[in-house]
Each structure stands twice: as C-alpha cells, then as structure tokens.
Amino acid sequence: MASDNSSVITQLRKMISEGEYRQGERIGEVRVAEDLGVSRTPVRLAFRTLEQEGLLERTGKRGFVVREFSERDVQVAVEVRGVLEGLAARRLAEAGLTDPVREQLEHCLAEGDALFRKGYLEDADITAWSRLNGHFHRTIIEATGTRVIADAIRRNDHLPFASAESIIIDKHCLDGEYRKLFMAHQQHWLVYQALREGEGARAEMLMREHAYIGLRYGSLFGLTG
Amino acid sequence: MASDNSSVITQLRKMISEGEYRQGERIGEVRVAEDLGVSRTPVRLAFRTLEQEGLLERTGKRGFVVREFSERDVQVAVEVRGVLEGLAARRLAEAGLTDPVREQLEHCLAEGDALFRKGYLEDADITAWSRLNGHFHRTIIEATGTRVIADAIRRNDHLPFASAESIIIDKHCLDGEYRKLFMAHQQHWLVYQALREGEGARAEMLMREHAYIGLRYGSLFGLTG
DNA sequence: TTCTGTTTTTTTGGATCCATAAAAGGCATT
DNA sequence: AATGCCTTTTATGGATCCAAAAAAACAGAA
Secondary structure: OOOOOHHHHHHHHHHHHOOOOOOOOEEOHHHHHHHHOOOHHHHHHHHHHHHHHOOEEEOOOOOEEEOOOOHHHHHHHHHHHHHHHHHHHHHHHHHOOOHHHHHHHHHHHHHHHHHHOOOOOOHHHHHHHHHHHHHHHHHHHHOOOOOHHHHHHHHHOOOOHHHHHHHHHHHHOOOOHHHHHHHHHHHHHHHHHHHHHOOHHHHHHHHHHHHHHHHHHHHHOOOOO | OOOOOHHHHHHHHHHHHOOOOOOOOEEOHHHHHHHHOOOHHHHHHHHHHHHHHOOEEEOOOOOEEEOOOOHHHHHHHHHHHHHHHHHHHHHHHHHOOOHHHHHHHHHHHHHHHHHHHOOOOOHHHHHHHHHHHHHHHHHHHHOOOOOHHHHHHHHHOOOOHHHHHHHHHHHHOOOOHHHHHHHHHHHHHHHHHHHHHOOHHHHHHHHHHHHHHHHHHHHHOOOOO
C-alpha cells in the first residue's frame, strides 16, 4: 500500500463512484476505516479532501454524507468544463501559439488522422485515442501559462462521472463509438485551426461545444487522475 | 475556540493571505501547531483542505509549501469567476426568472438605487452595498438550481485575493470608490434586464465583464466564507 | 399513545505515541 | 578543499487514547 493516505482517497472515490456507498448515505469514519483496514487517521484526512472535491458534504454538526448529484448537476458540470476549457482556448488563441505548443497539437492531430484512417477502431485504438485526446486538452490548458484553469477543471471533474455516463450518454450519444470519437477528432481540428488563426472567440465557442461530446471521456483526460 | 478545526483553517487562510507565511515557503505541521497553540491533528486536517483549495501544495514526497501566485494567476482567476457566473446567468436567462428570484433581484436593485441616490457613500453604505452585491450574485448562482457552479466559484475564490487587490486594483481601478461601485450597480441593472428579457448570451457576456470590476469585492460576495 | 426528560451509546475532534523516511550534519578519504 | 558515506536529527504518516458532543435509546408522565 502507498505510504501516504492517497490510496485511501483513491479507494473512497472509486467506492463512491461505483455506488458502494450510496448517494445521500451517511458515512462514518470507523466503518470506512474497518472497510479499508486502516485506522481512522487516514480516513479522516481523506474525508477532508473528498469534502473539498465535492464528493462528501458535512451533515449538520457532525459527520459526512455522500453527496447526491442530480441529472442537472451533471449537465452543469459538463458546461462548467466547457466554459473553463473555452477560456483556456480563447486566451491561448489571443496570446498566439508558440512553436512547441503548435507542434504538440499537430502531433495529436496527425496521430489521430492515422487512427481513423482505416475506418474502424479496435480496443487498442480507443486507448490510443484517449491518450491523444488527453494530450490535446492538456496541451491547451497548460499552454495558458497558469495552473488556475487546470485546477478548476480538475476539481470540477471529481464529480462522479461514472454515473454521469449512465445519465447523459444513453440520451444524447451518437450511434456508434467510431462516429463519436471521429467527431471529437474533427472538433479538435477546428479548435486547432481557430487557435492557429488567433480566432479567440471561435476557439472558445468550439471548445465549449466540444465539452458535451467530451463528457464520456472525462476521466480519461488525464486531468482527474 | 470553535469545536472543529475550521478555526485553524480560517486562521491559516488569513495568515497566508497576509503574508505571515510567505509564498513558496515550506510550512511544517509542528511549527504551525505551535503558532496556533493546538496539536498537530487539526493542522494536518487543515493542510488537506487548504491543499484542495489551492493555497498549499505538496513539495516532493513530504510536506507542503505555500503556493505562489503570479499576476497572471490572479488575472485568470478573475476570468474564471467571470465565465462561471456568466454560465449561471445564461442558464438562468434561458430557463426564465421565477417570481421569487425576480423579486429578490429587484429588491437588490431598488436598495442599490437608494444607496447611490445621495451622490456619495459613507462606510456604512459600502457595507450595505457589499451585502446587496453578494445577495445579487448569490441569487443568480443559486437560482440555477444546482450547487455545481457555486462550488466551482467558491473553490476558485480561495486564491489569495488580498494580494490580488494590490496587484490588480492599482492598475485598473477607476478613479474613485463611489464611481466604481456605482458602475457595478449599473452593471447589475444591465444583467437584470438581460435576465428579464431572456437574453442568455447577453446576460452571460455582461456577467463576464462584471467579474473584472467585481474582483475587488471577491471576498465580500459571501460565497467564500 | 404520545410527548418529554434522562440516560446510554455512538461518533467525532483533539492530543499523544511510535515507526519510518527524508533531510541535515559530520567525518573520513581522496 | 571537495566529495562520498555514515550518523543524527527532524518531520511526517499512522495508530491509539481520551474527552465531549450529538444521536439514539429508554423510561415516565400526561
């Protein structure tokens, strides 16, 4: 097991996402400590972290409950990601792409083109795409030269997107994995073009729209951990 | 002293904002515990909270340092607030104002009108304005029917805006307290009108612009605590 | 039966203890 | 004098202990 309490945090996140501790359920230090086989101390620390992440909330004077997320919460969380990434894109477009940033984005796009060329995706391709996708987004966010936006996105992304999938995807998703990912890839191209041309407003708008399709892969962006 | 460790958190935030622990400085549990006259336990808990808030960050394997904020960080933090409140305003405009929300906004505006009528502001008036301002913003954010946006704003607002003031205000501020607050009040009117007319895009844009002037009073919005 | 006041239990917050890992400091050798 | 190794110190993570407060259980009276 890891030396600090990060493994407790990770496990708790997972258990909450997977519904092992149900939404709205009161969650006690002792029980969790027993479940995970550790003492109360790392659990207490983890509770503070999870509280800030928004997965737990204090109930009255004492104790925590697993936070409940409505369908609207998830919808808004997606839009929050959209406006934050849109902000990053606009700033980047207005500041102008540096050569290394441009090269990284072009690398992602070229690799993506190669991936979709054969007309279908295998599992390994989807994994590869996830990595490329994460790299593309991270490049833009980090190129803003500040951690503020990345932090805001990361904190927002701790919402239980596992359940988000079941809520959103069933309704809005397109008719196939390939088509969906290919559309995301095409959106990346549009964003890149706008960035390249210094069209800040357009880059922002495109990123905001892109967030909706990106939801499905929120946890794969590499930002959340 | 308070029963839980919230007072430790509050004091630490304050000490960091005020530069008692300098940016980039390594911060140890023992020393802080001694400084505050408590044991290490509440300090350890507070460190986790402050870490999530972005005021502290881990250094290597062990310990925390006070996070450093650049001028750009503060600038971007303001814009983050702007896009988040803009998102709230757009959603609200598109969903339509309910009567109680409309009444609360109109109350803030009427009270504000009264405040500015006499052409100058006393200290008590500024206090009153801060309350009205916070109420106006909170009304819009809470009217979205989800805590997601409010949470994102609150977390973002834990940046040390105390130093933010010294960075931003000296450069961009208008030529007087009265004029600045009056302009903010007028912006509230514009936002209200856009909300009332269901003009989502305009409401969003106005809120984003409003964030720049709102920075000075970030900690008075009542969202930060 | 229901409301209320009391007692018991549970659970959290804070303090302390211990083990361990990182950092610091000293010493020897080249 | 500089570098590498070893010892000492220090700080953190985890476990346990204790006190206090909240919740729950219980008993008695209207």
